[in-house]
Amino acid sequence: MNCEQARPLLAAYVDGELDTVRMLEMEGHLPACPACTRAVRELQQLQQSLRQESLYHPAPAALRRNVLAELSAQARPEPKPAFWSWFRLVPALSGAMVVCLAALLAVTLNRPSGHEQLTAEIVSSHIRSLMANHALDVVSTDQHTVKPWFNGRVDFAPPVKDLAAQGFPLIGGRLDYLHHRTVAALVFQRNKHIINVFLWPGSEKNSAPSLDSVRQGFNLIHWNQGGMTCWAISDLNPTELLEFTRDFAL
Ligand SMILES: [Zn+2]
Numbered sequence: 001m002n003c004e005q006a007r008p009l010l011a012a013y014v015d016g017e018l019d020t021v022r023m024l025e026m027e028g029h030l031p032a033c034p035a036c037t038r039a040v041r042e043l044q045q046l047q048q049s050l051r052q053e054s055l056y057h058p059a060p061a062a063l064r065r066n067v068l069a070e071l072s073a074q075a076r077p078e079p080k081p082a083f084w085s086w087f088r089l090v091p092a093l094s095g096a097m098v099v100c101l102a103a104l105l106a107v108t109l110n111r112p113s114g115h116e117q118l119t120a121e122i123v124s125s126h127i128r129s130l131m132a133n134h135a136l137d138v139v140s141t142d143q144h145t146v147k148p149w150f151n152g153r154v155d156f157a158p159p160v161k162d163l164a165a166q167g168f169p170l171i172g173g174r175l176d177y178l179h180h181r182t183v184a185a186l187v188f189q190r191n192k193h194i195i196n197v198f199l200w201p202g203s204e205k206n207s208a209p210s211l212d213s214v215r216q217g218f219n220l221i222h223w224n225q226g227g228m229t230c231w232a233i234s235d236l237n238p239t240e241l242l243e244f245t246r247d248f249a250l
Contacts, residue, residue, distance in 0.1 A: 202229030
């Protein structure tokens with residue numbers, strides 16, 4: 001450290017405010033530099049004289065009171081006029097209400113009806129069964145194998161028929177999940193077309209199979225038989241699919 005670097009740091013050195021490295025550098029410089037040593041001594045004398053008691057006077061009680069009062073006033077949160085708060089709140093609230101109403105409306109408008117939701121689920125299940133190699137839990141063309149397979153797996157006995165003679169061979173069955181319940185799915189084939197028949201207990205009276213809807217290129221046929229709700233779905237043309245379901249419902 002040379003004089004030029006030491007000068008600006010002398011006061012801080014006297015006050016003990018230098019970091020350790022600077023302090024050591026300063027202590028290395030001072031013994032070799034009479035000018036800085038003199039400056040340090042003068043600063044130390046000034047420091048000593050400023051500590052004399054005669055220079056200190058207690059503050060008057062009134063000044064102390066005023067300062068304390070001022071401090072506590074500033075520490076208190078400034079109360080906002082009520083109308084100002086409401087003025088700010090009203091647009092915020094009505095904005096929130098508009099958002100809520102819009103959301104409610106969107107949910108209401110977009111909410112699928114029970115029927116819409118069911119047919120959408122049927123289509124999803126059918127597509128899943130075609131894609132995921134999950135068409136069959138029990139692989140059999142024998143209705144006497146497929147029907148007992150459901151025993152203990154569902155709490156009802158699905159009607160299982162082999163319609164091979166009519167050109168719709170049974171290829172197996174599986175469990176599926178539709179409309180918040182486990183259902184039986186029977187799988188039939190017509191040439192390259194897979195037909196899924198979903199069955200579960202229902203309370204509706206018997207009704208003849210009829211084309212319910214066409215969704216995503218799949219034909220959905222619905223009917224009720226023997227206390228069962230039945231749905232068939234396939235990409236098979238509606239005429240042949242109806243023929244199939246009529247044979248099944250017999
Ligand atoms: Zn020096």
